[in-house]
Amino acid sequence: MKYQSQKVAKAYFYCAMALFAVQVLGGLIAGWIYVSPNFLSELLPFNIIRMIHTNALIVWLLLGFFGAAYFLVPEEAERELFSVKLAYIQLFLLMVGTLGAVAGYLVGIHEGREFLEQPLWVKFGILIAAVIFLINISLTVLGGRKTAITNVLLMGLWLLSLLWIFAFINPENLSLDKMYWWFVVHLWVEATWELVMAAILGYLMLKLTGVDREVVEKWLYVIVATALFSGILGTGHHFYWIGLPGYWQWIGSIFSTFEVVPFFLMMSFAFVMVWKGRKNHPNKAALLWSLGSSTVAFFGAGVWGFLHTLHGVNFYSHGTQITAAHGHLAFFGAYVALNLAIFTYAMPMLRNKDPYNQVLNMASFWLMTGGMAFMTFVLTFAGTIQTHMQRVIGDYYMDVQDSLSIFYLMRFGAGAAVVLGALLFIYSTIVVRKREIITPGDANPAAGE
Ligand code: HEM
Ligand code: HEM
Ligand SMILES: [Fe+2]
Structure with a gap:
């Protein structure tokens, strides 16, 4: 540092x-x-x-x-x-x-x-x-x-802050209320936050794999372009049933399908960088979180998002446990794991220590990721049954909920694993000290370029 x-x-x-x-x-x-x-x-x-x-x-x-x-x-x-x-x-x-x-x-x-x-x-x-x-x-x-990294990061942070203005616009008309609401919620996680994610991931790859900056920059620009191209009009996938014009069903379906592309690119980017990189960085846990983040984001946002984004499917699945399954895995992969990656990378330097507690930290990765994956599967099953009973057969909401209780019990179990993993992560990052650095400042091997 x-x-x-x-x-x-x-x-x-x-x-x-x-x-x-x-x-x-x-x-x-x-x-x-x-x-x-x-x-x-x-x-x-x-x-x-x-x-x-x-x-x-x-x-x-x-x-x-x-x-x-x-x-x-x-x-x-x-x-x-x-x-x-x-x-x-x-x-x-x-x-x-x-x-x-x-x-x-x-x-x-x-x-x-x-x-x-x-x-x-x-x-x-x-x-x-x-x-x-x-x-x-x-x-x-x-x-x-x-640099390209700061340009993309700033663009993301500026745009996401500007979108906050829509949080103040809350019209009486429920359709318009929902429309502005999605300008914040959707255009955060499926446009502007993606730019922030790409920039932080680019920085981590630069530091952890030692690839050339020019290579990172080329990937970054393509990721940004595809994220904005697909994400902005992709907002339409929330406009299907809120009282906005019917053409959104096509615009939303088509553009949000392209939203899978930037997430696929971010995953490919991370793996190609590790494959091409010559550096053997000591902070293996930060690398695990970086690769894990881009991979789980691709599944949670890309695959689980596409699962219910076409309006013909969403007509049945809207607002069921399928939505919750997707919301959890997407947020966890893209943004939780990415944050934990940069914490894992930066904390040893900020506290002037070697990259310590790697094993505990990596165990917390598997506990949390395994727990989230299991929660996602369980909620997806629950959501499929819910969609069928409630939306196809037409059973009553509360009757359907009663028949899903076994899934909710399993979701709780998965959640307990996630909580355990989270506490282990925090413990491994801030509580245990393994070895103090003797030489101060740049001699810190963990701080290596
Ligand atoms: C990291 C990126 C993403 C995050 C964090 C995320 C998160 C969420 C969350 C929390 C919801 C529920 C919102 C609510 O109704 O309260 C949601 C809904 C939805 N997401 Fe995503 N999402 C992401 C990316 C995507 C992508 C790439 C697609 C499509 C390919 C997608 C498709 C959808 C659809 C169609 C809905 C509406 C579900 C419904 O009708 O109930 N999402 N998302
Ligand atoms: C880092 C991990 C987590 C993330 C990123 C996360 C994210 C979210 C999000 C985005 C929602 C709103 C979902 C929607 O509107 O569709 C939500 C709701 C919820 N989450 Fe989590 N969550 C996490 C951990 C947990 C854990 C450990 C549990 C424990 C079982 C849990 C249980 C719930 C429940 C019960 C709801 C309410 C769902 C509903 O209203 O039907 N979450 N979470
Ligand atoms: Fe969306």
Whole structure:
């Protein structure tokens, strides 16, 4: 690690991991309520715990992205951050907003609209934090070396922040409300966050495999082009049944089918880089997370997304457990695992230690990934039966839910494995110390280029 200001990333990563723990524990409680519906029904009703589960997820992923930007931009731009102080103020604002939102949810204050439930003042706080971030990181990049990685990262972060404006637009008309809602939700995970993912993955590949920068750059540009080409009009796959014109059924089906391409490219990119690279980097766990992320993203987003994206299929599967199966594996592969990859890569340097606890960290990869895969299969089976009984035969919703109870029990088991893996990851990254580095700074072998 060359630049002092990169250290702010550590605070971001710690906060992210704390919320990661809250998120998966919240998921586990929500999963138990599916098994035993009256569990905590007075104290912590399902809608509240679900809100905490999904909001904590989004916030910690964003904290991870911000931290990753503060970590990698100084190195790419070859200069210190514009302002370390602003970075800490931004983190403080985000954490106050998060705690405020959670406190609000616990007493029933929220704005509705899944994922965008934050009270209005928190939404403004997030906006201010985003502006601080954009100023800080853009001034850093503008005054330093510009690389494809920072260009793509900045483009992604600028666009995703601009999309936040649609979180404030909430018309009376339910069709329009849903339309703007998807501008945030879909255009985040299936357009702008993909650019952030490509940039971080590109950086990790550059560092871990030692391939030439030019090769990484060519892949990056193709990934960005295909992501935007498919993802923007791909929003149409959410416009099938919300009261928008019928042509969206074709536009959505066709363009969202192309959305598989950037995810396939990211997976191919990671494997080709490892195959071509000459370097034997000591941080094997970071490499495992990077390859795992791009692979699981391809299955979760690409394959499980395509599964129900054609309007003829979605007519039956819309809003069933098939959606939940896809949502879990896609978010886990693309964004959770990617964040854990950059934490695994950066934390030893940020804490000035060798890449330590590799075995524990890799065990946590298999526990979490295995758990998520099993959860996805179980929910896919549940969703298939649900679709048939509810949408084809026409049975009542609650009767159908009763016959799915065995799947919900298995989902809870899979979830417990994920939680165990998550706690093991956090433990392996921040608790155990194996060996202190004797020579400071650049002599750190883990920090090698
Ligand atoms: C890092 C891992 C996880 C990620 C990325 C994740 C992501 C999500 C997302 C995106 C949703 C909303 C789904 C939708 O609207 O279709 C959700 C809901 C949910 N998650 Fe998770 N989750 C994770 C871990 C867990 C765990 C460990 C459990 C434990 C069983 C769990 C149980 C649930 C439940 C019960 C819901 C509510 C589903 C519903 O309303 O029917 N999740 N999660
Ligand atoms: C990393 C990228 C992705 C993530 C994180 C993601 C996540 C999600 C989540 C959480 C939902 C549920 C939203 C809700 O109704 O509350 C959803 C819905 C959906 N996703 Fe994705 N997704 C991704 C990529 C894709 C791709 C590439 C496709 C198509 C090839 C796709 C197709 C769909 C469809 C069709 C729905 C609507 C399901 C329904 O009608 O109930 N997704 N996605
Ligand atoms: Fe989408």
